[in-house]
Amino acid sequence: MDVVLLLQRIFDALFNSAIYSSLALALVIIFRSTGLLNFAQGEMATFSAYIAFVLLAGAAPGVKGGGLASWIGAPLVTPVAIGLAVIIGIGAGAATERVLIRPLRNAPELALVNVTIGILLALNSLMGQWWGTGPRVFPPFFPSSPGDHIDIAGARIRYSTVGAWLVLLTLLLLLALLLRYTRAGLAFRAVSIDPVSAALNGIRVGPTLMYGWALAAGLGAIAANMSANSVLLEPTMMVRVLVYAFAAATLGGLDSPKGALVGGVVVGLSQTLIPAYVPFIGFELSVLPALVAMVVVLIVRPAGLFGTQRIERV
Protein backbone atom coordinates (compact mmCIF):
# COMPACT_ATOMS: atom_id res chain seq x y z
CA MET A 1 0.00 0.00 0.00
CA ASP A 2 1.24 3.45 -0.86
CA VAL A 3 1.69 5.08 2.55
CA VAL A 4 2.13 8.59 1.17
CA LEU A 5 -1.09 8.26 -0.80
CA LEU A 6 -2.90 7.00 2.30
CA LEU A 7 -1.59 9.93 4.31
CA GLN A 8 -2.60 12.31 1.56
CA ARG A 9 -6.11 10.89 1.50
CA ILE A 10 -6.35 11.27 5.29
CA PHE A 11 -5.19 14.89 5.10
CA ASP A 12 -7.70 15.64 2.37
CA ALA A 13 -10.49 13.97 4.34
CA LEU A 14 -9.72 15.92 7.50
CA PHE A 15 -11.07 19.15 6.04
CA ASN A 16 -14.48 17.55 5.53
CA SER A 17 -14.18 15.97 8.97
CA ALA A 18 -13.84 19.41 10.53
CA ILE A 19 -16.93 20.68 8.71
CA TYR A 20 -18.98 17.61 9.67
CA SER A 21 -17.84 17.89 13.27
CA SER A 22 -18.82 21.57 13.43
CA LEU A 23 -22.30 20.97 12.08
CA ALA A 24 -22.70 17.83 14.21
CA LEU A 25 -21.76 19.92 17.23
CA ALA A 26 -24.46 22.43 16.31
CA LEU A 27 -26.99 19.58 16.08
CA VAL A 28 -25.85 18.24 19.47
CA ILE A 29 -26.22 21.63 21.17
CA ILE A 30 -29.83 21.93 20.07
CA PHE A 31 -30.62 18.28 20.72
CA ARG A 32 -29.24 18.49 24.25
CA SER A 33 -31.18 21.60 25.16
CA THR A 34 -34.36 21.55 23.10
CA GLY A 35 -34.50 17.76 22.64
CA LEU A 36 -34.98 18.31 18.94
CA LEU A 37 -33.21 17.34 15.73
CA ASN A 38 -32.87 20.59 13.81
CA PHE A 39 -33.21 19.66 10.15
CA ALA A 40 -32.81 23.34 9.22
CA GLN A 41 -29.29 23.54 10.68
CA GLY A 42 -27.63 23.23 7.27
CA GLU A 43 -29.87 25.74 5.50
CA MET A 44 -29.50 28.24 8.37
CA ALA A 45 -25.73 27.93 7.90
CA THR A 46 -25.94 28.36 4.13
CA PHE A 47 -28.07 31.45 4.62
CA SER A 48 -25.29 33.01 6.66
CA ALA A 49 -22.80 32.25 3.88
CA TYR A 50 -25.11 34.05 1.42
CA ILE A 51 -25.19 37.05 3.76
CA ALA A 52 -21.39 37.06 3.61
CA PHE A 53 -21.60 36.77 -0.15
CA VAL A 54 -23.87 39.83 -0.33
CA LEU A 55 -21.63 41.81 2.02
CA LEU A 56 -18.67 40.93 -0.20
CA ALA A 57 -20.43 41.78 -3.44
CA GLY A 58 -22.09 45.03 -2.36
CA ALA A 59 -24.28 46.68 -4.96
CA ALA A 60 -23.11 44.47 -7.83
CA PRO A 61 -25.76 43.87 -10.51
CA GLY A 62 -28.04 40.92 -9.83
CA VAL A 63 -27.18 40.56 -6.16
CA LYS A 64 -30.33 40.74 -4.06
CA GLY A 65 -29.78 42.84 -0.96
CA GLY A 66 -26.59 44.35 -2.34
CA GLY A 67 -28.07 47.85 -2.11
CA LEU A 68 -28.90 47.32 1.54
CA ALA A 69 -25.40 45.94 2.13
CA SER A 70 -23.72 48.90 0.45
CA TRP A 71 -25.64 51.14 2.82
CA ILE A 72 -23.50 49.71 5.67
CA GLY A 73 -20.30 50.03 3.59
CA ALA A 74 -20.22 46.91 1.36
CA PRO A 75 -18.27 45.64 -0.48
CA LEU A 76 -16.40 44.66 2.69
CA VAL A 77 -13.13 42.77 2.98
CA THR A 78 -13.48 39.01 3.48
CA PRO A 79 -12.84 38.65 7.24
CA VAL A 80 -15.19 41.53 8.09
CA ALA A 81 -17.92 40.27 5.76
CA ILE A 82 -17.73 36.72 7.11
CA GLY A 83 -17.51 37.94 10.71
CA LEU A 84 -20.62 40.08 10.25
CA ALA A 85 -22.43 37.25 8.46
CA VAL A 86 -21.71 34.88 11.35
CA ILE A 87 -23.03 37.44 13.82
CA ILE A 88 -26.17 37.88 11.72
CA GLY A 89 -26.47 34.07 11.59
CA ILE A 90 -26.26 33.94 15.39
CA GLY A 91 -29.01 36.55 15.68
CA ALA A 92 -31.15 34.67 13.18
CA GLY A 93 -30.68 31.47 15.19
CA ALA A 94 -31.86 33.22 18.35
CA ALA A 95 -34.81 34.72 16.49
CA THR A 96 -35.77 31.30 15.10
CA GLU A 97 -36.06 29.89 18.61
CA ARG A 98 -37.99 32.88 19.87
CA VAL A 99 -40.45 33.20 16.99
CA LEU A 100 -40.90 29.68 15.62
CA ILE A 101 -39.93 27.20 18.35
CA ARG A 102 -40.85 28.75 21.72
CA PRO A 103 -44.53 29.34 20.93
CA LEU A 104 -44.77 25.59 20.21
CA ARG A 105 -42.98 24.46 23.37
CA ASN A 106 -45.96 22.40 24.52
CA ALA A 107 -46.51 20.80 21.11
CA PRO A 108 -45.42 17.20 20.46
CA GLU A 109 -41.78 16.77 19.43
CA LEU A 110 -42.78 15.52 16.01
CA ALA A 111 -44.59 18.80 15.34
CA LEU A 112 -41.42 20.70 16.19
CA VAL A 113 -39.32 18.48 13.92
CA ASN A 114 -41.81 19.30 11.17
CA VAL A 115 -41.30 22.98 11.90
CA THR A 116 -37.54 22.60 11.38
CA ILE A 117 -38.20 20.79 8.09
CA GLY A 118 -40.46 23.68 7.16
CA ILE A 119 -37.66 26.13 7.94
CA LEU A 120 -35.32 24.03 5.78
CA LEU A 121 -37.68 24.21 2.79
CA ALA A 122 -38.52 27.88 3.31
CA LEU A 123 -34.89 28.97 3.56
CA ASN A 124 -33.91 26.84 0.61
CA SER A 125 -36.61 28.38 -1.61
CA LEU A 126 -35.86 31.86 -0.31
CA MET A 127 -32.17 31.55 -1.16
CA GLY A 128 -33.01 30.21 -4.60
CA GLN A 129 -35.46 33.05 -5.15
CA TRP A 130 -33.11 35.79 -4.00
CA TRP A 131 -29.72 34.61 -5.18
CA GLY A 132 -30.44 31.95 -7.80
CA THR A 133 -29.91 28.20 -7.58
CA GLY A 134 -26.64 28.23 -9.53
CA PRO A 135 -23.26 28.01 -7.77
CA ARG A 136 -21.52 31.24 -6.79
CA VAL A 137 -17.82 31.81 -6.32
CA PHE A 138 -17.00 32.40 -2.67
CA PRO A 139 -13.64 33.66 -1.41
CA PRO A 140 -11.47 31.34 0.65
CA PHE A 141 -11.63 31.58 4.45
CA PHE A 142 -7.95 30.62 4.71
CA PRO A 143 -5.06 31.12 2.23
CA SER A 144 -5.81 28.61 -0.51
CA SER A 145 -3.31 29.24 -3.30
CA PRO A 146 -1.64 26.16 -4.83
CA GLY A 147 1.41 26.61 -2.61
CA ASP A 148 -0.46 27.05 0.67
CA HIS A 149 0.22 23.73 2.33
CA ILE A 150 2.55 22.04 4.80
CA ASP A 151 4.57 18.98 3.73
CA ILE A 152 4.50 16.08 6.16
CA ALA A 153 6.23 12.84 5.19
CA GLY A 154 5.75 13.56 1.51
CA ALA A 155 2.02 14.31 1.79
CA ARG A 156 0.51 17.76 1.78
CA ILE A 157 -1.88 19.18 4.34
CA ARG A 158 -3.51 22.36 3.15
CA TYR A 159 -3.64 25.54 5.22
CA SER A 160 -7.42 25.48 4.94
CA THR A 161 -7.51 22.08 6.66
CA VAL A 162 -5.16 23.17 9.42
CA GLY A 163 -7.16 26.39 9.77
CA ALA A 164 -10.51 24.62 9.90
CA TRP A 165 -9.24 22.39 12.71
CA LEU A 166 -7.75 25.31 14.61
CA VAL A 167 -11.10 27.10 14.42
CA LEU A 168 -13.05 23.99 15.42
CA LEU A 169 -10.80 23.12 18.35
CA THR A 170 -10.80 26.73 19.57
CA LEU A 171 -14.60 26.78 19.46
CA LEU A 172 -14.78 23.45 21.29
CA LEU A 173 -12.45 24.72 23.99
CA LEU A 174 -14.48 27.92 24.40
CA LEU A 175 -17.69 25.90 24.53
CA ALA A 176 -16.29 23.58 27.20
CA LEU A 177 -15.12 26.56 29.29
CA LEU A 178 -18.48 28.25 28.85
CA LEU A 179 -20.41 25.17 29.95
CA ARG A 180 -18.17 24.38 32.89
CA TYR A 181 -17.24 27.72 34.39
CA THR A 182 -19.97 30.26 33.69
CA ARG A 183 -23.38 30.89 35.19
CA ALA A 184 -24.95 30.74 31.74
CA GLY A 185 -23.20 27.43 31.11
CA LEU A 186 -24.53 26.00 34.35
CA ALA A 187 -28.03 27.14 33.42
CA PHE A 188 -27.61 25.59 29.99
CA ARG A 189 -26.55 22.24 31.45
CA ALA A 190 -29.45 22.32 33.89
CA VAL A 191 -32.01 23.07 31.17
CA SER A 192 -30.51 20.33 28.97
CA ILE A 193 -31.01 17.74 31.69
CA ASP A 194 -34.42 18.76 33.00
CA PRO A 195 -36.22 21.99 32.06
CA VAL A 196 -38.85 21.60 34.81
CA SER A 197 -36.25 21.28 37.54
CA ALA A 198 -34.31 24.14 35.96
CA ALA A 199 -37.35 26.43 36.25
CA LEU A 200 -37.71 25.38 39.89
CA ASN A 201 -34.19 26.70 40.42
CA GLY A 202 -35.19 30.08 39.02
CA ILE A 203 -33.63 29.48 35.61
CA ARG A 204 -35.63 31.02 32.77
CA VAL A 205 -35.88 28.15 30.33
CA GLY A 206 -36.91 30.04 27.19
CA PRO A 207 -34.00 32.51 27.08
CA THR A 208 -31.55 29.70 27.91
CA LEU A 209 -32.78 27.69 24.93
CA MET A 210 -32.47 30.81 22.81
CA TYR A 211 -28.77 31.09 23.67
CA GLY A 212 -28.38 27.44 22.68
CA TRP A 213 -29.96 28.09 19.29
CA ALA A 214 -27.77 31.17 18.82
CA LEU A 215 -24.66 29.16 19.67
CA ALA A 216 -25.61 26.34 17.30
CA ALA A 217 -26.42 28.78 14.49
CA GLY A 218 -23.03 30.43 15.01
CA LEU A 219 -21.20 27.11 14.72
CA GLY A 220 -23.13 26.21 11.58
CA ALA A 221 -22.50 29.64 10.07
CA ILE A 222 -18.76 29.30 10.63
CA ALA A 223 -18.79 25.81 9.06
CA ALA A 224 -20.68 27.07 6.00
CA ASN A 225 -18.42 30.08 5.54
CA MET A 226 -15.33 27.87 5.83
CA SER A 227 -16.54 25.39 3.22
CA ALA A 228 -18.32 27.69 0.73
CA ASN A 229 -15.07 28.25 -1.15
CA SER A 230 -14.32 24.58 -1.84
CA VAL A 231 -17.86 23.35 -2.57
CA LEU A 232 -19.07 26.61 -4.20
CA LEU A 233 -21.92 28.57 -2.67
CA GLU A 234 -25.39 27.33 -3.63
CA PRO A 235 -28.67 26.94 -1.73
CA THR A 236 -28.27 23.16 -1.38
CA MET A 237 -24.59 23.17 -0.48
CA MET A 238 -25.14 22.01 3.12
CA VAL A 239 -27.76 19.35 2.35
CA ARG A 240 -25.23 16.53 1.95
CA VAL A 241 -23.15 17.94 4.77
CA LEU A 242 -26.20 17.78 7.05
CA VAL A 243 -26.69 14.08 6.25
CA TYR A 244 -23.06 13.41 7.16
CA ALA A 245 -23.37 15.56 10.28
CA PHE A 246 -26.45 13.60 11.36
CA ALA A 247 -24.49 10.39 10.86
CA ALA A 248 -21.58 11.85 12.84
CA ALA A 249 -23.78 13.06 15.70
CA THR A 250 -25.67 9.76 15.92
CA LEU A 251 -22.44 7.81 15.84
CA GLY A 252 -20.94 9.87 18.65
CA GLY A 253 -24.10 10.03 20.73
CA LEU A 254 -26.60 12.79 20.06
CA ASP A 255 -26.03 14.54 23.37
CA SER A 256 -22.22 14.43 23.42
CA PRO A 257 -20.03 17.25 22.07
CA LYS A 258 -17.04 14.90 22.23
CA GLY A 259 -19.06 12.36 20.26
CA ALA A 260 -19.82 14.97 17.58
CA LEU A 261 -16.10 15.62 17.17
CA VAL A 262 -15.13 11.95 16.96
CA GLY A 263 -18.16 11.13 14.81
CA GLY A 264 -17.25 13.89 12.36
CA VAL A 265 -13.70 12.57 12.02
CA VAL A 266 -14.87 8.98 11.53
CA VAL A 267 -17.47 9.95 8.95
CA GLY A 268 -15.06 12.23 7.07
CA LEU A 269 -12.34 9.59 6.94
CA SER A 270 -14.66 6.72 6.04
CA GLN A 271 -16.20 8.78 3.25
CA THR A 272 -12.79 9.15 1.57
CA LEU A 273 -10.87 6.06 2.60
CA ILE A 274 -13.42 3.29 2.25
CA PRO A 275 -14.31 4.02 -1.41
CA ALA A 276 -10.59 4.34 -2.12
CA TYR A 277 -9.67 0.94 -0.73
CA VAL A 278 -12.86 -1.10 -0.96
CA PRO A 279 -13.36 -1.60 -4.71
CA PHE A 280 -17.08 -2.43 -4.73
CA ILE A 281 -17.97 0.82 -2.95
CA GLY A 282 -17.38 3.54 -5.48
CA PHE A 283 -17.20 7.24 -4.66
CA GLU A 284 -20.86 7.55 -5.63
CA LEU A 285 -21.65 5.39 -2.59
CA SER A 286 -19.29 7.26 -0.29
CA VAL A 287 -22.10 8.03 2.17
CA LEU A 288 -22.80 4.31 2.63
CA PRO A 289 -20.09 3.36 5.16
CA ALA A 290 -21.03 6.22 7.47
CA LEU A 291 -24.70 5.27 7.38
CA VAL A 292 -23.92 1.58 7.93
CA ALA A 293 -21.72 2.51 10.89
CA MET A 294 -24.58 4.65 12.23
CA VAL A 295 -27.08 1.79 11.99
CA VAL A 296 -24.65 -0.64 13.63
CA VAL A 297 -23.99 1.79 16.49
CA LEU A 298 -27.71 2.32 17.00
CA ILE A 299 -28.26 -1.44 17.23
CA VAL A 300 -25.29 -2.21 19.49
CA ARG A 301 -25.19 0.92 21.60
CA PRO A 302 -28.27 3.13 21.11
CA ALA A 303 -26.84 6.00 23.12
CA GLY A 304 -23.95 6.31 20.63
CA LEU A 305 -20.23 6.04 21.38
CA PHE A 306 -20.12 8.85 23.94
CA GLY A 307 -23.80 9.50 24.59
CA THR A 308 -25.25 9.58 28.08
CA GLN A 309 -26.70 6.35 29.38
CA ARG A 310 -29.54 7.94 31.29
CA ILE A 311 -29.58 7.53 35.04
CA GLU A 312 -33.13 6.73 36.07
CA ARG A 313 -34.60 7.35 39.48
CA VAL A 314 -36.37 4.35 40.93
Next chain:
Amino acid sequence: MTEMMLKVEDLHARYGAVEVLRGLDFEVPEGNVVVVLGANGAGKTTTLRALCNMCTTTGTVLFEGDDITRAKTADIVRRGVAHVPQGRGTFPELSVMDNLKIGAYTRKDNEVGADVDRWFEIFPRLEERRDQLAGSLSGGEQQMLAVARALMCRPRLLLLDEPSLGLAPLIIEDLFERFAQLNKETGLTMLLVEQNANLALDMADYGYVIESGEIALHGPAEQLKNDPAVQEAYLGA
Protein backbone atom coordinates in the same frame (compact mmCIF):
# COMPACT_ATOMS: atom_id res chain seq x y z
CA MET B 1 -51.93 38.57 64.22
CA THR B 2 -48.97 37.46 62.15
CA GLU B 3 -48.55 38.70 58.63
CA MET B 4 -49.70 36.34 55.91
CA MET B 5 -46.84 35.14 53.78
CA LEU B 6 -49.09 33.21 51.45
CA LYS B 7 -52.78 33.77 50.88
CA VAL B 8 -54.70 31.55 48.49
CA GLU B 9 -58.25 32.27 47.38
CA ASP B 10 -60.57 30.03 45.39
CA LEU B 11 -57.73 28.07 43.78
CA HIS B 12 -58.81 25.74 41.00
CA ALA B 13 -56.43 23.57 38.99
CA ARG B 14 -56.91 21.19 36.12
CA TYR B 15 -54.99 18.76 33.96
CA GLY B 16 -56.80 18.83 30.63
CA ALA B 17 -60.47 18.15 31.34
CA VAL B 18 -59.91 16.82 34.85
CA GLU B 19 -60.41 19.35 37.62
CA VAL B 20 -58.13 18.39 40.48
CA LEU B 21 -58.51 21.38 42.81
CA ARG B 22 -62.00 22.75 43.29
CA GLY B 23 -61.70 26.03 45.07
CA LEU B 24 -59.14 25.98 47.88
CA ASP B 25 -58.78 28.84 50.37
CA PHE B 26 -55.85 28.73 52.75
CA GLU B 27 -53.17 30.85 54.37
CA VAL B 28 -49.61 30.44 55.54
CA PRO B 29 -48.52 32.95 58.22
CA GLU B 30 -44.91 34.10 58.26
CA GLY B 31 -42.62 31.87 60.31
CA ASN B 32 -45.14 29.05 60.55
CA VAL B 33 -45.09 25.47 59.41
CA VAL B 34 -48.37 24.61 57.71
CA VAL B 35 -49.18 21.06 56.67
CA VAL B 36 -51.60 19.85 54.00
CA LEU B 37 -52.88 16.35 54.66
CA GLY B 38 -54.90 14.13 52.38
CA ALA B 39 -55.16 10.72 50.79
CA ASN B 40 -53.53 9.75 47.51
CA GLY B 41 -55.14 11.69 44.67
CA ALA B 42 -56.74 14.28 46.94
CA GLY B 43 -54.78 17.05 45.19
CA LYS B 44 -51.90 17.67 47.61
CA THR B 45 -49.14 17.66 44.99
CA THR B 46 -51.30 19.66 42.62
CA THR B 47 -51.76 22.30 45.31
CA LEU B 48 -48.01 22.92 45.44
CA ARG B 49 -47.69 22.75 41.65
CA ALA B 50 -50.52 25.27 41.30
CA LEU B 51 -48.75 27.70 43.64
CA CYS B 52 -45.73 27.64 41.30
CA ASN B 53 -47.88 27.92 38.17
CA MET B 54 -46.87 24.48 36.97
CA CYS B 55 -50.41 23.60 35.89
CA THR B 56 -53.50 25.39 34.59
CA THR B 57 -55.08 27.37 37.42
CA THR B 58 -57.71 29.93 38.24
CA GLY B 59 -58.10 31.83 41.48
CA THR B 60 -55.68 34.07 43.32
CA VAL B 61 -52.32 33.35 44.90
CA LEU B 62 -50.83 36.20 46.93
CA PHE B 63 -47.23 35.91 48.07
CA GLU B 64 -46.22 38.67 50.52
CA GLY B 65 -49.19 40.64 49.20
CA ASP B 66 -48.22 40.35 45.51
CA ASP B 67 -50.36 38.46 43.04
CA ILE B 68 -48.22 35.65 41.63
CA THR B 69 -51.04 33.62 40.06
CA ARG B 70 -49.91 34.30 36.50
CA ALA B 71 -46.17 34.66 37.13
CA LYS B 72 -43.78 32.20 35.47
CA THR B 73 -42.36 29.37 37.61
CA ALA B 74 -38.82 30.72 37.38
CA ASP B 75 -39.98 34.19 38.45
CA ILE B 76 -41.93 32.80 41.41
CA VAL B 77 -38.73 31.10 42.56
CA ARG B 78 -36.88 34.40 42.13
CA ARG B 79 -39.38 36.04 44.45
CA GLY B 80 -38.40 33.62 47.22
CA VAL B 81 -40.62 30.55 46.90
CA ALA B 82 -38.58 27.35 46.81
CA HIS B 83 -40.30 24.13 45.81
CA VAL B 84 -38.99 20.66 46.62
CA PRO B 85 -41.13 18.49 44.33
CA GLN B 86 -41.47 14.73 44.51
CA GLY B 87 -39.24 14.56 41.46
CA ARG B 88 -36.84 16.45 43.73
CA GLY B 89 -35.79 19.29 41.43
CA THR B 90 -32.21 18.09 41.33
CA PHE B 91 -30.04 16.91 38.46
CA PRO B 92 -28.90 13.29 38.78
CA GLU B 93 -26.23 13.69 36.08
CA LEU B 94 -24.51 16.55 37.95
CA SER B 95 -22.41 16.52 41.10
CA VAL B 96 -23.75 17.46 44.53
CA MET B 97 -21.74 20.68 44.37
CA ASP B 98 -23.08 21.63 40.91
CA ASN B 99 -26.62 20.97 42.11
CA LEU B 100 -26.10 23.39 44.99
CA LYS B 101 -24.62 25.97 42.62
CA ILE B 102 -27.68 25.66 40.39
CA GLY B 103 -29.81 26.16 43.50
CA ALA B 104 -28.00 29.46 44.02
CA TYR B 105 -28.43 30.40 40.36
CA THR B 106 -30.67 33.39 41.09
CA ARG B 107 -28.27 34.94 43.59
CA LYS B 108 -25.67 37.54 42.78
CA ASP B 109 -24.18 38.05 46.26
CA ASN B 110 -20.87 36.47 47.30
CA GLU B 111 -22.09 34.45 50.27
CA VAL B 112 -22.96 31.37 48.26
CA GLY B 113 -19.90 29.52 49.57
CA ALA B 114 -20.83 30.36 53.15
CA ASP B 115 -24.35 29.03 52.59
CA VAL B 116 -23.00 25.80 51.14
CA ASP B 117 -20.94 25.34 54.31
CA ARG B 118 -23.97 26.07 56.45
CA TRP B 119 -26.16 23.43 54.78
CA PHE B 120 -23.26 20.99 54.87
CA GLU B 121 -23.30 21.47 58.64
CA ILE B 122 -26.96 20.52 58.78
CA PHE B 123 -26.58 17.73 56.19
CA PRO B 124 -23.02 16.42 56.78
CA ARG B 125 -23.56 13.43 54.49
CA LEU B 126 -23.73 15.83 51.55
CA GLU B 127 -20.31 17.25 52.29
CA GLU B 128 -18.82 13.75 52.22
CA ARG B 129 -20.35 13.28 48.80
CA ARG B 130 -19.87 16.75 47.34
CA ASP B 131 -18.14 15.55 44.17
CA GLN B 132 -20.36 12.53 43.55
CA LEU B 133 -23.14 12.56 40.99
CA ALA B 134 -26.48 13.29 42.61
CA GLY B 135 -27.95 10.20 40.94
CA SER B 136 -25.54 7.98 42.87
CA LEU B 137 -26.77 9.11 46.30
CA SER B 138 -29.12 7.04 48.46
CA GLY B 139 -32.77 8.03 48.65
CA GLY B 140 -32.33 9.85 51.96
CA GLU B 141 -29.24 11.69 50.75
CA GLN B 142 -31.04 12.69 47.57
CA GLN B 143 -33.87 14.14 49.63
CA MET B 144 -31.35 16.07 51.75
CA LEU B 145 -29.76 17.38 48.57
CA ALA B 146 -33.18 18.34 47.24
CA VAL B 147 -33.86 20.39 50.36
CA ALA B 148 -30.37 21.89 50.52
CA ARG B 149 -30.54 22.88 46.85
CA ALA B 150 -33.90 24.57 47.46
CA LEU B 151 -32.46 26.43 50.46
CA MET B 152 -29.56 27.72 48.35
CA CYS B 153 -31.81 30.38 46.80
CA ARG B 154 -32.46 31.76 50.30
CA PRO B 155 -36.21 31.29 50.06
CA ARG B 156 -38.68 32.91 52.42
CA LEU B 157 -41.21 30.16 51.77
CA LEU B 158 -40.28 26.50 51.36
CA LEU B 159 -42.75 24.13 49.69
CA LEU B 160 -42.11 20.49 50.53
CA ASP B 161 -43.90 17.75 48.60
CA GLU B 162 -43.99 14.50 50.61
CA PRO B 163 -40.38 14.55 51.70
CA SER B 164 -40.90 11.24 53.53
CA LEU B 165 -41.87 9.34 50.39
CA GLY B 166 -39.83 6.19 49.88
CA LEU B 167 -37.56 6.74 52.87
CA ALA B 168 -36.91 4.45 55.84
CA PRO B 169 -38.66 5.48 59.10
CA LEU B 170 -35.43 6.40 60.90
CA ILE B 171 -34.31 8.61 58.02
CA ILE B 172 -37.72 10.28 57.93
CA GLU B 173 -37.54 11.14 61.62
CA ASP B 174 -34.05 12.52 61.16
CA LEU B 175 -35.18 14.60 58.18
CA PHE B 176 -38.16 16.03 60.06
CA GLU B 177 -35.96 16.95 63.01
CA ARG B 178 -33.83 18.96 60.63
CA PHE B 179 -36.90 20.68 59.19
CA ALA B 180 -38.00 21.63 62.70
CA GLN B 181 -34.48 22.86 63.45
CA LEU B 182 -34.49 24.96 60.27
CA ASN B 183 -37.82 26.50 61.14
CA LYS B 184 -36.76 27.25 64.70
CA GLU B 185 -33.30 28.63 63.89
CA THR B 186 -34.05 30.63 60.75
CA GLY B 187 -37.76 31.29 61.07
CA LEU B 188 -38.20 29.83 57.58
CA THR B 189 -41.85 29.51 56.62
CA MET B 190 -42.83 26.08 55.33
CA LEU B 191 -45.79 24.59 53.54
CA LEU B 192 -45.58 20.83 53.80
CA VAL B 193 -47.62 18.22 51.98
CA GLU B 194 -47.55 14.84 53.70
CA GLN B 195 -49.16 11.45 54.06
CA ASN B 196 -47.22 10.80 57.24
CA ALA B 197 -49.68 12.82 59.33
CA ASN B 198 -48.17 12.01 62.75
CA LEU B 199 -44.76 13.46 62.09
CA ALA B 200 -46.10 16.34 60.06
CA LEU B 201 -48.61 17.43 62.73
CA ASP B 202 -45.93 17.19 65.42
CA MET B 203 -43.87 19.77 63.60
CA ALA B 204 -46.65 21.94 62.14
CA ASP B 205 -48.45 24.95 63.63
CA TYR B 206 -51.55 24.61 61.50
CA GLY B 207 -53.04 21.99 59.21
CA TYR B 208 -55.47 21.58 56.33
CA VAL B 209 -57.07 18.32 55.27
CA ILE B 210 -58.08 18.09 51.62
CA GLU B 211 -60.44 15.56 50.12
CA SER B 212 -61.21 15.39 46.39
CA GLY B 213 -59.73 18.80 45.74
CA GLU B 214 -61.59 20.62 48.50
CA ILE B 215 -60.69 21.55 52.04
CA ALA B 216 -62.57 19.20 54.33
CA LEU B 217 -61.15 20.38 57.63
CA HIS B 218 -58.60 22.77 59.06
CA GLY B 219 -57.32 23.97 62.39
CA PRO B 220 -54.29 24.25 64.66
CA ALA B 221 -52.08 21.17 64.50
CA GLU B 222 -52.79 20.17 68.11
CA GLN B 223 -56.51 20.29 67.50
CA LEU B 224 -56.27 18.23 64.30
CA LYS B 225 -54.21 15.62 66.08
CA ASN B 226 -57.03 15.11 68.56
CA ASP B 227 -59.82 15.27 65.99
CA PRO B 228 -61.50 11.85 65.80
CA ALA B 229 -62.06 12.06 62.05
CA VAL B 230 -58.39 12.87 61.39
CA GLN B 231 -57.25 10.17 63.79
CA GLU B 232 -59.32 7.58 62.05
CA ALA B 233 -58.38 8.57 58.52
CA TYR B 234 -54.73 9.55 58.84
CA LEU B 235 -53.31 8.61 62.19
CA GLY B 236 -54.38 4.99 62.20
CA ALA B 237 -55.93 5.35 65.64
